[in-house]
Amino acid sequence: MKIGILGTGEIGTTLARTFGARGHDVDVANSRGPETIGSAVREFGARAVTAEEAVQGKDVVILSVPFARVPDVAGLFAFVPEETVVIDTSNYFPQLGGPVDAVEQGQVESLWVAEQLGHPVVKAWNAALAGTLRTKGVPAGTPDRIALPVAADSGEARRVGMRLVDESGFDPYDAGVLADSWRQQPMTPAYCTELGLGELGPALAAADRTEAPRRRDRQMARLAALTFTPTLDQTVELNRSLHR
Numbered sequence: 001m002k003i004g005i006l007g008t009g010e011i012g013t014t015l016a017r018t019f020g021a022r023g024h025d026v027d028v029a030n031s032r033g034p035e036t037i038g039s040a041v042r043e044f045g046a047r048a049v050t051a052e053e054a055v056q057g058k059d060v061v062i063l064s065v066p067f068a069r070v071p072d073v074a075g076l077f078a079f080v081p082e083e084t085v086v087i088d089t090s091n092y093f094p095q096l097g098g099p100v101d102a103v104e105q106g107q108v109e110s111l112w113v114a115e116q117l118g119h120p121v122v123k124a125w126n127a128a129l130a131g132t133l134r135t136k137g138v139p140a141g142t143p144d145r146i147a148l149p150v151a152a153d154s155g156e157a158r159r160v161g162m163r164l165v166d167e168s169g170f171d172p173y174d175a176g177v178l179a180d181s182w183r184q185q186p187m188t189p190a191y192c193t194e195l196g197l198g199e200l201g202p203a204l205a206a207a208d209r210t211e212a213p214r215r216r217d218r219q220m221a222r223l224a225a226l227t228f229t230p231t232l233d234q235t236v237e238l239n240r241s242l243h244r
Contacts, residue, residue, distance in 0.1 A: 004054035007030060008037055009130075010131075011125060017040075026045065028049070028054065061087070068098055074117050085160045087123075088122065089124065090109070091186050100112065122152040126185070127184040127192060132146065132232065145170065175204060183207040186212065219238070
């Protein structure tokens with residue numbers, strides 16, 4: 001599969017390495033140019049290219065840029081065919097990128113992303129911490145495998161997203177249409193809590209759309225007040241504690 005990845009943060013880097021190692025044809029780009037993409041990103045065969053090259057002629061484009069930066073890359077998608085599957089990994093944190101009026105007024109985050117791009121998107125990999133994606137992916141059938149939700153309006157695009165989530169080491173869960181993807185956003189019960197396949201459905205169903213942004217803001221303040229940097233497992237536990 002021809003995969004383009006926009007963004008070389010922790011998640012973009014992890015996915016570039018993962019899919020390169022699995023034999024996919026992977027191009028990766030950032031906003032600073034291919035010469036700034038280090039060897040660690042390219043270790044398993046991913047190529048450093050320009051942002052324009054990363055979205056051209058691809059079966060899948062993975063958009064792994066900060067939520068607030070989505071409008072900056074929207075122009076790249078003007079000539080991306082509708083059949084290209086675009087996967088959005090972002091999360092909305094107004095404390096980090098500033099408030100987005102439409103989202104503050106109730107628009108679902110990934111519907112806003114799709115509107116900015118002028119292209120349908122799949123929501124995937126947003127409900128896992130970067131450390132989880134990097135260190136806890138295991139083969140299908142492994143006991144206690146972590147599950148991740150995948151949402152999209154197109155059933156075929158959702159199936160592609162689920163296939164790639166499976167290849168990245170996690171059980172994919174069909175989370176339905178994009179309008180329901182708020183159920184996997186910060187800080188819902190399914191968000192970065194490392195649940196198994198049997199637990200993820202009830203967690204998505206238990207999400208409270210009004211309460212989630214309040215929990216998000218409380219959790220951000222809580223993390224900012226810590227006098228130490230929590231480990232991956234401590235962060236997961238802090239997220240789980242919001243829902244007890």
